[in-house]
Amino acid sequence: MDKPMEHAWRGQTVMVVDDSVPQRNYLSGLLAQAGFGTVLQAGNGLEALQLLEGGAAPKPYLVLTDLEMPGMDGIELTSQLALRNLAQHLIVCSAQDPRLLEVIESMAAEDSTLSLLGTLLKPVRMEALMELLVQASAHKTARMAAAPAAWQPSVDELAAALGQGQFVPFFQPRVSMRSGRLKGVEALARWQHPERGLLAPNHFIPALEGSPLMAGFTLEIVRQVLERLKEWHACGMPALACSVNLSADNLCDRSFIERLQALVAESGVAPRNLIWEVTETMLMRQLSQSLANLGRLRLMGFGLAMDDFGIGYSSMQQFARCPFSELKIDRAFVHGASRWPNRHVVLRSAIELGQRLGVATVAEGVETEADWQLLRGLGCEMAQGYLLARPMEGSQLASWVLRERPRLKALAEERTAAGGDEQSFI
Known part of the structure; x- marks a missing residue:
């Protein structure tokens, strides 16, 4: 014990x-x-x-x-x-x-x-x-960090933090279930507050949403993500795919999409190495314009992911009408699915849907080996969660890969021969 x-x-x-x-x-x-x-x-x-x-x-x-x-x-x-x-x-x-x-x-x-x-x-x-x-x-600390924050900053505080470069991306690895290899990361925003320390999104995203600062905030996170992708590639890592969350404000703003495209083009990073994550709730805000912007992003060569699939009232309808390249299955159906028949059935259906539509499937909130083995048996492509890694600074990713290589390979040691052709860092 x-x-x-x-x-x-x-x-x-x-x-x-x-x-x-x-x-x-x-x-x-x-x-x-x-x-x-x-x-x-x-x-x-x-x-x-x-x-x-x-x-x-x-x-x-x-x-x-x-x-x-x-x-x-x-x-x-x-x-x-x-x-x-x-x-x-x-x-x-x-x-x-x-x-x-x-x-x-x-x-x-x-x-x-x-x-x-x-x-x-x-x-x-x-x-x-x-x-x-x-x-x-x-996980007690993690649950407390995810709880609604009592303190919420003012718009002036957020503007000052944005101007001083206090918002930074942390990265959580996404691992191939077939080989145990690193396939990509998700960028998760953090606030390096000079007095309160490192703050999770629940401390600042609610205050940013609906404000004029949201576009600038997202673009700043994307700018840092692009720099980090280039740094990883320069030190010998392959061109990883990084997923970034877009807000409802971002998604229904045509001018934001154009600014986003220009920022990526200027960086030299290929659009295929970026995946924009959106939720059903975001799509329901100004649906027509959101669908148009999703279509434009896909035409530009970016990946699109439906985040938290399965928890909304019309997830299936929204998924069918949008050009998504990736389906992220919510933790609510992943965690404990090895024990609960209902979750198992929903999980199987979501993975089969992705397979039939030729869309990559990613399971969020993978915390136990039992859930990993179940997902792997059902044919899920990638996993993300505390079993694999917590979000980390970009400078820690290479050392994490070297340190965790044996454990991740052991998780997928029964992989099929087809898994041997995957190109990645581990």
């Missing part, structure tokens, strides 16, 4: 809620083995709330609850724990239809106050419980 991760819960109070006495005792034993301190028990949701609200028990670090219970089921208990702020974290387990557990995960995706660490199918195995606890601890 990884000691630093273990300290996150060692000695903490935990509660098991289950109407079956043998199950309560079994789960309590697992939690004690995991290093928790006091293990409380309740037979259903009502009993759990009475214990927690009556002052008979301290606020637990974790509540592990079953779904199907008399009096108050696990779904209602989950809602009440969040509403009354009675637990720091939550794990839900069940022997019922796995889709019921997906209801809980969907609730948590829409409401961060649920503090769900994850869900487990019964019978709960110690290995699965530990994997969930360790993974939740490892």
Whole structure:
């Protein structure tokens, strides 16, 4: 067991809620083995709330609850724990239809106050419980960074930061699932704030959107991306493809598209080495002009990617009507797909759609080897996520490649002979 991760819960109070006495005792034993301190028990949701609200028990670090219970089921208990702020974290387990557990995960995706660490199918195995606890601890910082920022800068602060070159791109690798080789990167904006440190997009993108600064911001990020692509190529790396996010403001502005084309042409970087990422939501803003600009970008030789495919109401319709060259499957369908039948089906359908249309498929949010192997078996072309690498500065990419080469090759060690012809850095 990884000691630093273990300290996150060692000695903490935990509660098991289950109407079956043998199950309560079994789960309590697992939690004690995991290093928790006091293990409380309740037979259903009502009993759990009475214990927690009556002052008979301290606020637990974790509540592990079953779904199907008399009096108050696990779904209602989950809602009440969040509403009354009675637990720091939550794990839900069940022997019922796995889709019921997906209801809980969907609730948590829409409401961060649920503090769900994850869900487990019964019978709960110690290995699965530990994997969930360790993974939740490892990604706690990342989840906090992605939460809406309390502080939002003014337009004047953003303008000053833009003028002083404080916005920079970080790069997250995209890896071939067939060979384990680096195939490209995604550029992700960061703000090197002189006082607040390195800030994620949630601290500044909401304030930039809809402002006159958005076009200049995007062009500045693209300018730095182009410089980095040339630097990588000069030091012996191949011509990698880099994807860059475009905002709704960018996409529906004809003059912006012309400025973008001129910037790339002046750099000497081939348009095929740039992929513009857009979401369905962006397309719905001034749809006609957005479609026209997408068509123009494709005619210029750029790649186009539909980001977050599958989470919008009309993803399929928008994908069919636009000249996309790449389909990025949202993390919501990737993460845990090896365990959940519904996600597996959606994932398979998305990958088959890309294959039939001759469009590259990229899976976002790949965090476990189980999900990697499933995606690889389904024929997904590329993966991106914490299993492979976190976003990094451009100067770190070459050393990352050399350091991670053995691990990435091992992930794809059963690749087919066809994978041997791919041209890339590793």
